[in-house]
Amino acid sequence: MSAKATGPEAQPDWEKLRQQWWQALTAAGVPVIDQAKSWLGEGWQAPISALGATVGRPFQGEAAGRLQAATRQFLGWCHGLLNPTEAAPAMPATAAEWSNWLRQGAGPMFESINPLLTLLQGAPFGADGFDQGGLAKWLAAAGQPAEAMQAGLRDLLKLPSFGFARESEERKQEMALALLDFQTALAAYHGLLQKISQQSFGRFESKLAEREEPGRRLDSIRAVYDLWIDAAEETYAEVALSQEFREIYGKLVNRQMALRQRLQAEIERAGAEVGMPTRTELNSVHQRLHALRRQVRELEARLDSAAGASASAVPTAVAAAAPVAANSAPRRVPRSAAKQTKAAANRRQSPVAKARGPKTAAKPKAKPKVVNRPITRKPADKPMSKSTSAKKSPAAVVRRALKRLA
Amino acid sequence: MSGPIDLKPERVIQELIGLGERLRRGAQQLRQLPEVQVGVSDKEVIDGEDKMRLYRFVSATKITRKTPILIVYALVNRPYMVDLQEDRSIVKSLLAAGHDVYLIDWGYPDASDRYMTLDDYISGLIRRSVGAVSRRYGGKPVNLLGICQGGAFSVCYTSLYPESVKNLITMVTPIDFHTADNMLSNWTQQMDVDLLVDTLGNIPADLMNWCYLTLKPYRLLQQKYVGLTDILDNPTELANFLRMEKWIFDSPDQAGEAFRQFIKDFYQANKLKNGGLVIGGKAIEPKRITMPVLNIFAEQDHLVPPAASRALKGIIGSRDYSEISFRGGHIGIYVSGRAQREIPPAIDHWLRQRE
Known part of the structure; x- marks a missing residue:
């Protein structure tokens, strides 16, 4: 030009x-x-x-x-x-x-x-991510509950059940009602997202108006796109912080969980009938295990407290516990560190030893020994070795604690 | 006449063809890049329990500082964020300044950990770790550096066992969960968390990640990846991006009971700020935190808004309270170039003054 x-x-x-x-x-x-x-x-x-x-x-x-x-x-x-x-x-x-x-x-x-309007499709436990087949498929298999709902399905589902299969029938009715509830919540959520999408145009237009001055005009597709993203994100944030969003989102999560809980219960019933261990049984075991673990920790703390070690800055129950590195991964610890670990193991008894007499108390370590040799990293999620687990089993800890108390 | 948009055809064509070229080259780059590696500093396991590991970072520099630093990270992401790569590592900077640095790695909880409570984490694992580090220093108190949710845990721990903490440092730590700009908090208020945990057991990591992504769905689900096309032909930047991407999506599930308590007491009832928080039968009284406290937060943090962190000052008993306001976001505070230049030296300086 x-x-x-x-x-x-x-x-x-x-x-x-x-x-x-x-x-x-x-x-x-x-x-x-x-x-x-x-x-x-x-x-x-x-x-x-x-x-x-x-x-x-x-x-x-x-x-x-x-x-x-x-x-x-x-x-x-x-x-x-x-x-x-x-x-x-x-x-x-x-x-x-x-x-x-x-x-x-x-x-x-x-x-x-619009990513906002397809949010639940890729979400875990969302419209397509629910269990293996996806909730969308489940819904399809269940027919068209939204239409059925209009025809008074809810009323039908509340009819009393009779006879031998009444319990099972009642559960199915509850599940169908939970499904309808979830669909209503999902529709409300989608409606809100749709509203956000539409509202974002007003904001986009305002942002565009600010760009009409020479020197501020958008001269690339990316610039237009980025401005639209800004507008959409700001609109979304405004709504997502609102009371309306809070309520709709809360309902969506709660009703999804209510439905899922019923589905899980049905699957568990079916599994139990053919002799499969169930999630409820496993949960029960895990719950007991953790309760026992807490009891051990409390017992240790009380023992240490009784031994008069509570004044120390070092958590005394911890001081009595065995370091892992010495037992589970000796080859990963350099020799110098292993020496430290051995010394630490000797000091494990320090709170009790201190109560017995100063001669056996561990000497405070003034300076840590620096280990410069590279250490092979150990996967953090690898479970403790069997030997460690055995040594640190609740029963063993209790036995040891009782011995110390004696 | 002017208008807001001035799209010239040749520019548009160039833009699109350029994008196509970058995508072609990017496909090649993605194939050639080595597998993503994270966590660069050597470290040794010095203690552990079940899936938890307590690491000590191996320093090439002589340790000159008298008090070790124990980093307590959040449960919701992996702690290697503090040591992500050579030039983005808070740990490396602290080691270089002569600190002895330790880190709690919570591991990846599975179904057997569903009944882990906040008490198990705080009075169990953190206490155990503090003890293990302290023992190496003759039982002296340690410096505690809590990050994000780990910061909230550190505040609770320090309230319970103040004698074992010499200095408390919190980074992007939520204290007030009811600030007006806290989107996550808004979403949890009407959630029946009992039903959620009773149904799911542990809270799946993917579900957590999805929540975080939907805090900014347009940017995080789409614009971010469109922006990625700009660096597809730059192997270094692409590797950095992939490392971050790995960290974002390499998330542990959340132990159900701990999650239940955290949502109910922290997010819904805001007890850490308002009072009345009880963990494992023990009252959390932040006024017992009388040692020096350094509170670091990010000005553009969308997960933990600055106001949520700043509330720490009002709940503790310490007269030696300092704040650092970092110009950046929740992630940038660990990994941005500015963070590397500003945060570790500030921590080091603050600790040096209190040694």
Whole structure:
């Protein structure tokens, strides 16, 4: 563009040129534009698909999957942006026109591909993530409860049951009611998300209006996209902090759990009938185990307290416990550290020893010994070795504690 | 006439073709990058119980500081965030300053840990770990550095056993769970957490992550990955991104009972701030925290808003209370370049003054 064309007197020509550009951008028949549109239509599938082919590196594969999904949505949005509907054939000028253009032209981004509106589809325990088959499938298998609900299904489900199978029938009725409750809550949640999506346009328009001054205009697709994200996120945050969201979200979670609890109970009943151990039984064992563990800890604390060691800054019950490294992973501890551990093991008795007499009390360590040799890292989730577990079993600790008390 | 959007066709075409090129090259980069590695400093196991491990980081620098630092991390993510990579490691900086640094790794709870309570964590595992570290220093009190939820635990622990803590440092620690900008808190208020825990047992990590992602769904589910296309052809930045991505999604399940208590007492009843918190039959009285306290929070923290952290000052009994307000977010405070330059030196300086 010449220097003359940029002057204020040349503004009409410049505007005309912009309109021509815009027509070129949105119309078919210009080779380079068609090429770009073609790429947006199909061409991007290849590089995006290539992202998924990161075989052999599971984590990279997962990250690539997330990248794939997001870029696919973004490019779908770009495609919509460059293929306006008949309702907005002319080049938008004002913030309101642009907002409207984007709403219509890039509809999928704002509606069906909007991440907010598809939130529960990928969520764990959400619409598609519920158990293995997905709740959506479960719902499909259950027919169309929403329609049935309109036909008075709730009333039917509240009818009393009779006869040999009445208990089982009643549970099924409760489950069906829980399902209807969940569907109502899910619909309310989706309605709220839809509302947020619509409200975000008002904010987007305001943000666009702030960009009308020269020097602040958006000159790339990414800039438009980022501004829309800002608007949508701010709108979402406002609603997500509201009392309305709190109540709808709370209901959604509670009703989902109520339904899930009934499903689990039915599965457990079926499992128990064929002699399978159940979650309830396992929970009972785990509960007892933890209760016993707490009792041991309390007993140890009382023993130490009785031994008069409570004045020490070192938690005394802890001081009596055996360090793990010495027992479970001796090869991973360098010799110098192993010596320290041995010394520490001797000091384990220090609170009691102190009560008996100063001669046997451990000498305070003024300085830690620095270990400079690299240590092989041990997986944090690896369970303790059997020998350690055996030595530290509650019964053994109680026996040892009683011995000390004696 | 001007308008808010000035899309020039050639620019749009360039933009799109450039994006396609970056995606092609990115696919290649992703295949070539080695598997993601996290946690760079050597460390040794010095104690443990069940799945918990107490680590001591091995320092190449001579330890010159008299009091060791024990880091208590949150249950909801893995603690290697404090030692993520060579140039993003709070641990490395503290070691270089002559500190002896220890870390509690809670491990990955499974169904057998469902009945672990807050008392088991605080009076059990933290107390045990403090004891193990303290024992190496002749029974002297230690410096406790609590991060996020681990900070709240550290406040509770210190209230119960103040004699074992010399200095308390909290980072991005929630104290007031009812600030107006706390989205997570808003969501939990009407939740029947008893029903939730009774149904699910342990709270699945994926469910927790999904909650965090939906705090900012547009940015975290979509824009972040569109932005990733900008660095796809930069192996270093891509590796950094993947490391963070691993940390975000490598999350442990939450022990059911501890979760129940944490949501009810902290999020719903806000007892840490308002009082009345009882853990394992013992009243938590933060006024018993009279030792020096350093409270570090992030100004753009969407998980733990600054006001939620700042409330610490009002509940403790210490007269030596300091704050550091970091310009960044909840994650940036561990791993950003500025964090590396500002946070560990500030901790070191503060501790040095109190040695």
